[in-house]
Amino acid sequence: MKFRLRMTLCIVMLLALVFGAGGSMLISVSFRESLDSEQALAVRSHRVLVNTLVLANNISAQTGYAGLVDTLRQLDGQGESMWSGLRLTDGERTLYQSGSLPYDSTAAAEPGKCYVRLYENEGVGVLQVSGMIQVNSGATLTLDAGYSVSHLYSVRQIQIGIYYRLLAAVVVLGAALSWALSVLLTRPLYQLGRVTRQIANGNLSSRANIRSGDEFEQLAGDFNRMTDRVEEDMAALQDAMRRQEEFMGSFAHELKTPMTSIIGYADLLRGQGLSEEDQQRAANYIFSEGRRLESLSLKLLDLLVLRKRDFALTEASPAAVIQSLVKVLRPTLAERDVTLQCRCQPGRCRMEPDLVKSLVINLIDNARKAMDGPGNVFVLSEMTDAGCRIRVVDNGRGMPASEISRITEAFYRVDKSRSRAQGGVGLGLALCQEIVGLHEGTMTFQSAQGKGTIVTVTLNGGRTL
Numbered sequence: 001m002k003f004r005l006r007m008t009l010c011i012v013m014l015l016a017l018v019f020g021a022g023g024s025m026l027i028s029v030s031f032r033e034s035l036d037s038e039q040a041l042a043v044r045s046h047r048v049l050v051n052t053l054v055l056a057n058n059i060s061a062q063t064g065y066a067g068l069v070d071t072l073r074q075l076d077g078q079g080e081s082m083w084s085g086l087r088l089t090d091g092e093r094t095l096y097q098s099g100s101l102p103y104d105s106t107a108a109a110e111p112g113k114c115y116v117r118l119y120e121n122e123g124v125g126v127l128q129v130s131g132m133i134q135v136n137s138g139a140t141l142t143l144d145a146g147y148s149v150s151h152l153y154s155v156r157q158i159q160i161g162i163y164y165r166l167l168a169a170v171v172v173l174g175a176a177l178s179w180a181l182s183v184l185l186t187r188p189l190y191q192l193g194r195v196t197r198q199i200a201n202g203n204l205s206s207r208a209n210i211r212s213g214d215e216f217e218q219l220a221g222d223f224n225r226m227t228d229r230v231e232e233d234m235a236a237l238q239d240a241m242r243r244q245e246e247f248m249g250s251f252a253h254e255l256k257t258p259m260t261s262i263i264g265y266a267d268l269l270r271g272q273g274l275s276e277e278d279q280q281r282a283a284n285y286i287f288s289e290g291r292r293l294e295s296l297s298l299k300l301l302d303l304l305v306l307r308k309r310d311f312a313l314t315e316a317s318p319a320a321v322i323q324s325l326v327k328v329l330r331p332t333l334a335e336r337d338v339t340l341q342c343r344c345q346p347g348r349c350r351m352e353p354d355l356v357k358s359l360v361i362n363l364i365d366n367a368r369k370a371m372d373g374p375g376n377v378f379v380l381s382e383m384t385d386a387g388c389r390i391r392v393v394d395n396g397r398g399m400p401a402s403e404i405s406r407i408t409e410a411f412y413r414v415d416k417s418r419s420r421a422q423g424g425v426g427l428g429l430a431l432c433q434e435i436v437g438l439h440e441g442t443m444t445f446q447s448a449q450g451k452g453t454i455v456t457v458t459l460n461g462g463r464t465l
Contacts, residue, residue, distance in 0.1 A: 003189070004182040011178035016171050023163045031156045035118075035149060039127055042147035043114050045082060046129040049075065050143060057135050068135065069096045084126060085146035090139060101146045103128050118149075123157065125149040188216035192223060204231040261289045313439070313461045316353045318381045318388045319344035325360050326379060333364075337374035340364065347383035350461035351439060359435045363392040363455050366429065370396025370453060386460040387439070395452040404445045432457075 056071035068088065076086050076098050085099030094105075102119035115130040127147040132140050188210045198206040207227065210220035265282035268274055274282065326342045333340045360379065367377045371394070378393040399407070407429050436443045439459040447453040 004179070004186045007182040007186070008175060008178045011182070012171060012175045015174040015178075016167065019167060019170050023167065027156060027159050027163060030159070031152060034152050034155070038147070038149045038152060039116055039118075042127045042129050042145075043116065045147070046114055046131055046143070046145050049145065050131050050133055053133055053143070054135075057133075065090070065095050065135070065141070068133075068141070072096050073098075082147065083145050084148040085144075087144040088133075089142050089144075091142065095141070099146060101128055101144055102126055103144075105130070105142050105144055120153070123150065123153045125153050188212055188220065192216075192220060195223075199227060199230075204234060259289075259293075262286050313350040313352055315348055316351050316356075317346070317348050318351070318356070318383075318390065318459075319346050321351075321353055321356055322360055322379055322381055322390070325357060325364070329361070329364060333368055333377065336368065336371070338368055338371055339374075339376045340379070341376070342379040342381075344379075344381040345383050347388070347463070349383065349387040349459070349463045351387070351459055352435075352461075355435045355438065356459070359432050359457065360390065360392070362429070362432050363390075363457070366455075367392055367394035367396060367453070370394055370398070372397055383463060384458065384460075385463060386458075387441070387463055388459050390457045390459070392455045392457075393452065398447045398449040398451050398453055400449060401447070404447060407445065 052075065053068055053071055057068050065088075072086060072088055073096065076083065083099070085101040086097065087094060087101055087105060088096040089105045091105075103117055113131065117128045117130075119126045119128060125148070127149055128144060129147060130142060130144045133143055134140055188208075191210055192208050195206050195208045204227065207224050208220040210217050262285075265285045268282050269279060269286075322342055322344050326340055330340045364377060364379065375395050378391075380391040380393070382389050433443060436457055436459070439461045441457060441459040441461075443458075444456045445453065446456070
C-alpha cells in the first residue's frame with residue numbers, strides 16, 4: 001500500500017473516530033439534559049396534582065375517597081391532559097385509573113417525596129412519577145402518574161439520522177481533502193523517488209528540484225550533495241581507469257620498443273655474419289636499450305616505494321642539498337653547453353634529504369632535456385614559514401599551456417620523440433609529484449613556448465630554527 005493511501009486512510013479513520021465520538025457524545029448529552037428537564041417538569045406537575053387533590057379532599061363534603069376520585073377524574077378529563085396515565089390506590093385496591101402505566105403502584109418513601117422511574121422501549125418513553133397523599137381520615141394513598149417523553153426519543157432519532165448523514169458527508173469530504181493533502185505533501189517524495197530511479201539508470205546528472213521550505217527541501221539538498229559527491233567520485237574513478245589504461249599502454253610500449261631492438265640486434269649477433277663495426281653498433285644498441293630498461297625499472301620501483309612507505313622527515317639544510325647536487329651535475333651539463341647555477345637562502349627545515357635530492361635531480365634533468373642547444377638552468381631556494389620553496393628555471397623550448405595539466409602523469413611526455421631519443425621514460429615528474437606529496441607540498445609550472453619553464457616546489461615539512 002502506498003504511503004499517500006495509508007496517510008489518507010489514517011486521516012479518514014481519525015476524522016471518523018473524532019467526529020463520531022463527538023457527535024455521539026453531543027446527542028447523548030443533549031438527550032440527557034432534555035430528559036432531566038422533562039423529569040423535573042413531571043415532578044413539579046405531580047406535586048401540583050397532589051396538592052390539588054389534598055386541597056379538594058379538605059374542602060369536600062363527600063365521605064371516603066369519593067371526593068378525591070371525582071376531583072382526579074375532573075382534572076384528568078380537562079382538555080388534553082399531559083398525563084398518559086393516572087392511578088390512585090390505597091395500597092390494597094385501585095381507586096381510580098386511566099390510561100396505562102408501565103409499573104405497578106410503588107409508594108414513595110415518605111409524604112412530599114416523589115419516586116420517578118423511566119420506561120423506554122423501541123422509541124416509547126414514559127416517566128412514571130409516584131407520590132403519597134395523606135387524606136383527612138389519616139389514610140395514605142399512592143398516586144402514580146405517567147408522563148410521556150416519547151417526543152424526546154423521536155427528536156433523538158431525528159438527530160441520529162442527521163448525524164449519520166453528516167458523518168457520511170464528512171467522511172467523504174475528508175477522504176477527498178485528505179487525499180489531496182497527502183498528494184500535496186508526498187509530492188516531494190515522488191519527485192525524489194523519480195530522481196533516484198533516473199540516477200539508478202545511470203543518469204548521474206539528474207537532481208531533485210524541491211522548494212518546499214521544510215524538511216523535504218533539506219532532504220533534497222542532502223540528496224543532491226550526495227549525488228554530486230557520487231558523480232565526482234565516478235568521474236574520478238573513470239579518470240583513474242583511463243589513466244590506468246594509458247599507463248598500461250605506455251608501459252607496454254616502453255617495454256616493447258627496447259625489447260624489440262634488443263631481440264633484433266641479439267639475433268644479428270647470433271648470426272655471426274657481421275663485421276666488427278656492425279657488431280659494435282649492435283652491442284651499443286643492446287647496451288643503450290638495456291640501460292633504458294634499467295632506468296624504467298628503477299623509476300617504477302621508486303614510485304611503488306614512495307606510495308607504500310612512510311618516510312621520517314629529519315632536520316636538514318635545503319641550501320646544502322642543492323649546492324652539493326649542483327657541484328656534481330655542473331660538469332656533466334657543461335659538456336652539453338648547459339650552464340647550471342644556484343642561489344640558495346640559508347636555513348634549515350624538516351625534509352627527507354635523499355628524496356629531495358632525487359626531486360631536484362629530476363627537475364634539473366627535465367630542464368636539460370628542454371634544451372635544443374646551449375642554455376641556462378637556475379636553481380633557487382628560499383625558506384618559508386612552513387619549510388622551503390625551490391624553483392628550477394630554464395630557458396628551453398617551453399611547452400603549451402594545454403600540456404601542463406598532464407605532465408605529472410606517468411609515461412606522459414610533451415614531445416615523445418625527443419624524450420625517447422634523450423633517454424626519458426616519462427616518469428620523472430610523476431616521481432617528483434609523489435615526493436612533494438610526502439612533504440605535504442605543492443608543485444606548479446609556468447611555461448611559455450620558446451621562452452622556457454619555471455617549476456616551483458613548496459615543501460611544508462616544517463621549518464626549524
